Amino acid sequence: MKKIKLGVIPGDGVGVEIMPYATQVLDVIAQVHGGLKFEHSWYPWSCEYYLEHGEMMPKDGLDQLSQHDAIFLGAVGNPNLVADHTSLWGLLINIRRGFKQTLNIRHAKQLRGITPMVINPNGFDLIVVRENSEGEYSEVGGRIHSGEDEVVVQNAVFTRKATERAMRYAFELAKTRKGHVTSATKSNGIVFSMPFWDEVFDQVGKDYPDVEKRSAHIDALAAFLVSKPSEFDIIVASNLFGDILTDISAAVMGSIGIGPAANLNVDGSYPSMFEPVHGSAPDIVGKGIANPIGQIWTGKMMLDHFGETELATQLLNIVEDVTEAGIKTPDVGGKATTSEVTDEIVSRIKQ
Amino acid sequence: MKKIKLGVIPGDGVGVEIMPYATQVLDVIAQVHGGLKFEHSWYPWSCEYYLEHGEMMPKDGLDQLSQHDAIFLGAVGNPNLVADHTSLWGLLINIRRGFKQTLNIRHAKQLRGITPMVINPNGFDLIVVRENSEGEYSEVGGRIHSGEDEVVVQNAVFTRKATERAMRYAFELAKTRKGHVTSATKSNGIVFSMPFWDEVFDQVGKDYPDVEKRSAHIDALAAFLVSKPSEFDIIVASNLFGDILTDISAAVMGSIGIGPAANLNVDGSYPSMFEPVHGSAPDIVGKGIANPIGQIWTGKMMLDHFGETELATQLLNIVEDVTEAGIKTPDVGGKATTSEVTDEIVSRIKQ
Numbered sequence A, B: 001m002k003k004i005k006l007g008v009i010p011g012d013g014v015g016v017e018i019m020p021y022a023t024q025v026l027d028v029i030a031q032v033h034g035g036l037k038f039e040h041s042w043y044p045w046s047c048e049y050y051l052e053h054g055e056m057m058p059k060d061g062l063d064q065l066s067q068h069d070a071i072f073l074g075a076v077g078n079p080n081l082v083a084d085h086t087s088l089w090g091l092l093i094n095i096r097r098g099f100k101q102t103l104n105i106r107h108a109k110q111l112r113g114i115t116p117m118v119i120n121p122n123g124f125d126l127i128v129v130r131e132n133s134e135g136e137y138s139e140v141g142g143r144i145h146s147g148e149d150e151v152v153v154q155n156a157v158f159t160r161k162a163t164e165r166a167m168r169y170a171f172e173l174a175k176t177r178k179g180h181v182t183s184a185t186k187s188n189g190i191v192f193s194m195p196f197w198d199e200v201f202d203q204v205g206k207d208y209p210d211v212e213k214r215s216a217h218i219d220a221l222a223a224f225l226v227s228k229p230s231e232f233d234i235i236v237a238s239n240l241f242g243d244i245l246t247d248i249s250a251a252v253m254g255s256i257g258i259g260p261a262a263n264l265n266v267d268g269s270y271p272s273m274f275e276p277v278h279g280s281a282p283d284i285v286g287k288g289i290a291n292p293i294g295q296i297w298t299g300k301m302m303l304d305h306f307g308e309t310e311l312a313t314q315l316l317n318i319v320e321d322v323t324e325a326g327i328k329t330p331d332v333g334g335k336a337t338t339s340e341v342t343d344e345i346v347s348r349i350k351q
């Protein structure tokens, strides 16, 4: 029996609503498989927790989590803490950095039964490889002067090591797929980090002569991702650009509620973390209509991560059977609840 | 007779193709008006020029341009210079900075006869106010070490003065329109500049109690701009975020080829520059099918700038009459050429 120890963090808002359903799906699929078992430990760490305890998670939080094989996260965010990044850095960024989850992999494809934002006769299937540890999200900078003279400097720090790692991963992935990588740049406007980014892309690209290389400025790329998503295979992007592009690619699928993501620790030194693209969605909390597909598809990426690719493929297929049958939450044009969608997925897994 | 002295820079690619048509439209509309005249001086400064002379424009280029009331620019960019930002900084950014064009105003709305990217029953009409002088486009930063140890630091510099100016402009504009301003932030990930951005937005916002204030993270905002553009009125954004959002908003209208823009010198010390959102579009150069609407609508913004609001409104109306009549270039689903679209606009102005 293969046991996978999961640290489960439902987080805030719809994260809390969806998580029990998503873990149920994983349990059922493991049961049907026979030789697999998920063991969950649940952690209440969240903005709610912060409002009570003054911290997002206990001091030894990372220690506690490190005992697991993977972290399964819902969503973190609370409108009352929105102006204060402490919340997100205290949990989400803390885990990403503390556990060296240097890559954020986000998949987007046209699903059967879900109308994409722009009808695309060719469908689309793309993966964004996002650098997840540095770049524009660097806690380096400061302020000088006050009042009308105030100046704020924000540093973005890019290292060859992290940049190269993201690109290598992208090229390797492309070899197993359609065979092309698009680099998201902005070297015409951001004149230190982005020309460096282009350089590394060219250099690493030389090791992959058979992979087609493209480069596009983030402004144009953001628009192309909507107007012609079928032209992309792998997109490699910095922390910020990857963040922007993956919200777009999730929306392009039809709803931000269905985008999956994996924060990968690539050297195996710490657990990886699996969390959907969507946030805590305060506007629909309590209505029971949050789309569970983002979290379930994220679970599928976790199955892939643990080598259960057959099971993973089967799971996404079943999800698509269910959406194709019209059992969908309102964000993708259906009338079903979170629970109805999940029940249908579960019963089809059991069949 | 009111004379407006224009420095015309067609630039590269489709910029060169479109400019004669756009200036013709301006001339005809001035003629019909009777009391207005454009005097053009043409400058060949471009990437082509760079490849020949080793510089984008002569050393005294800004001096030459400063004699005009406004600059009318086509598009700058050449695929052979793509990795080298010198080209764009040498002309475009040089003029924006040299002439203190601290704001970049870009309008997007659903035009009659042009199918938007996502069908929106309510239509949409929004303006992005982009800070145009600093922020992420700061020539501050550098590299240390080499090979696998290389580290690159890119600084983004935000001043209270420039940030506040963009926000005040946005709030003032909102008062004349639907009355709400959305601030594009990313204070949950970019932890020095963006919390400062939020602070200034809150502070300036206090002077505009009647304007509704919203704030959205750039990742979500990029997706919303596609899925629900009708919910926006004015968006205020940093240099980079404004760049990304306006490529998206132009694409959302139906084609990047129709987005207009104004680089405003707000203190009147130098000429403002009017240039469409689109680039030089090397893929369609020479085919005669470039959409002239971006440049013509940009001309409309110039008319507004010189107080000719009636003429300006009339011009955009005629453009929409023409697209509604189906005389459109291929990028917006038509079969007409640049010249056919322009001829139709011109003949309707003369009617």
Ligand SMILES: CC(C)[C@H](C(=O)O)[C@@H](O)C(=O)O
Binding pocket: A188, A189, A219, B088, B092, B243
């Ligand atoms: C060419 C480039 C430097 C420029 C920018 O990013 O400002 C362009 O994309 C624009 O939006 O005018």
Ligand SMILES: CC(C)[C@H](C(=O)O)[C@@H](O)C(=O)O
Binding pocket: A088, A092, A243, A277, B188, B189, B219
């Ligand atoms: C919450 C925020 C810091 C985070 C990010 O920008 O990384 C989120 O948008 C994401 O994409 O996971």
